[in-house]
Amino acid sequence: MDDLLRLEDRLNGDQRLIRDTVRSFVTDRVLPDIGDWFENATFPARDLAPELGAMGLLGMHLTGYGCAGTDATSYGVACRELEAGDSGLRSFVSVQGSLAMYPIWKYGSAEQKDEWLPRMAAGQAIGCFGLTEPDHGSDPAGMRTHAKKDGGDWVLNGAKMWITNGSIADVAVVWAQTDEGIRGFVVPTSTPGFTAPEIHKKLSLRASVTSSLYFDDVRLPGSAVLPGVTGLRGPLSCLSEARYGILWGVVGAARACLESAVDYAKTRVQFDRPIGGFQLTQEKLAWMYVAQAQSQLTALHLGTLKDASALTPRQISFGKLANVRAALDIARQARSILGGNGITLEYPVIRHMNNLESVLTYEGTQEIHTLVLGEALTGIAAYR
Numbered sequence: 354m355d356d357l358l359r360l361e362d363r364l365n366g367d368q369r370l371i372r373d374t375v376r377s378f379v380t381d382r383v384l385p386d387i388g389d390w391f392e393n394a395t396f397p398a399r400d401l402a403p404e405l406g407a408m409g410l411l412g413m414h415l416t417g418y419g420c421a422g423t424d425a426t427s428y429g430v431a432c433r434e435l436e437a438g439d440s441g442l443r444s445f446v447s448v449q450g451s452l453a454m455y456p457i458w459k460y461g462s463a464e465q466k467d468e469w470l471p472r473m474a475a476g477q478a479i480g481c482f483g484l485t486e487p488d489h490g491s492d493p494a495g496m497r498t499h500a501k502k503d504g505g506d507w508v509l510n511g512a513k514m515w516i517t518n519g520s521i522a523d524v525a526v527v528w529a530q531t532d533e534g535i536r537g538f539v540v541p542t543s544t545p546g547f548t549a550p551e552i553h554k555k556l557s558l559r560a561s562v563t564s565s566l567y568f569d570d571v572r573l574p575g576s577a578v579l580p581g582v583t584g585l586r587g588p589l590s591c592l593s594e595a596r597y598g599i600l601w602g603v604v605g606a607a608r609a610c611l612e613s614a615v616d617y618a619k620t621r622v623q624f625d626r627p628i629g630g631f632q633l634t635q636e637k638l639a640w641m642y643v644a645q646a647q648s649q650l651t652a653l654h655l656g657t658l659k660d661a662s663a664l665t666p667r668q669i670s671f672g673k674l675a676n677v678r679a680a681l682d683i684a685r686q687a688r689s690i691l692g693g694n695g696i697t698l699e700y701p702v703i704r705h706m707n708n709l710e711s712v713l714t715y716e717g718t719q720e721i722h723t724l725v726l727g728e729a730l731t732g733i734a735a736y737r
Contacts, residue, residue: 354608379437406476486498514565523541546571
């Protein structure tokens with residue numbers, strides 16, 4: 354599909370190399386099997402993690418400890434190409450780098466960083482992020498998971514839900530209430546009292562491991578707490594890192610749906626001509642392209658701001674809200690162009706459409722990001 358606005362011209366040489374490398378990986382390693390993974394609700398994380406690590410994609414925007422230290426736009430481009438394959442693939446990379454590695458890198462002790470980050474960057478250890486709870490999603494301040502000091506140890510109790518990578522993780526970064534406020538804990542998943550059953554019967558993000566986490570008197574040494582942060586600022590900063598990757602990633606999902614619709618419209622013949630020759634179909638495709646290109650422009654602009662250390666959480670909310678909504682609309686329009694074929698896994702559209710329903714909700718629902726922008730415009734918080 355032509356890049357009519359020549360948006361790719363805004364990428365530098367290193368960013369184009371990352372784009373091409375990740376796109377080739379997705380084409381060769383993921384696309385041939387992703388339909389089966391989705392249908393069978395499997396994701397070969399242990400096989401893919403070392404390959405992703407060897408390409409420098411795990412924690413790629415972090416420095417040291419075997420991390421690639423790329424700029425923010427490069428990280429965004431990688432997320433875009435990964436999600437053009439599947440949201441589950443991009444989610445794995447996002448959770449590993451932005452939600453599990455980032456808090457250890459940003460707030461962890463030297464010992465925590467040395468123990469976990471090199472192995473996680475190489476894909477030898479998998480991480481997850483425990484914030485959302487069964488009764489506390491959009492309002493994490495109300496979390497019930499708690500940790501209490503017992504001598505020199507901490508004892509952790511509670512539950513988390515909708516945790517990507519939870520059942521396959523080697524380490525969990527868990528946020529809990531304490532007498533000192535909300536604190537983060539680095540929890541090896543082999544610790545007695547920790548369990549992580551997988552959540553089944555999903556119709557979205559099926560090629561992704563989603564789990565609950567349970568903590569039953571999980572005893573941790575004093576060194577397990579993240580020393581560098583107290584309060585919600587810790588987990589919210591991690592979510593900002595991950596949301597930035599999402600607002601790039603969904604551009605890739607939208608592009609995959611648009612490309613599929615264009616190709617189909619040029620070859621599907623009805624009434625003795627390709628359906629791409631009918632005005633109603635061309636109108637759909639034109640508006641889909643406009644929305645996809647606008648999303649790409651938003652991602653590029655926010656990448657420039659992040660590289661200049663000038664990106665704010667409100668701007669990330671704008672990008673997450675606008676780009677996910679646009680991607681979901683594009684997927685739905687593409688599904689209509691493909692007709693009955695649009696609901697089969699022979700084409701990527703229904704898979705992306707179902708996945709984007711989850712992306713619309715996780716790491717800040719559409720409603721929460723709407724209220725973030727509403728507060729930015731009016732100065733009035735309307736969350737309660």
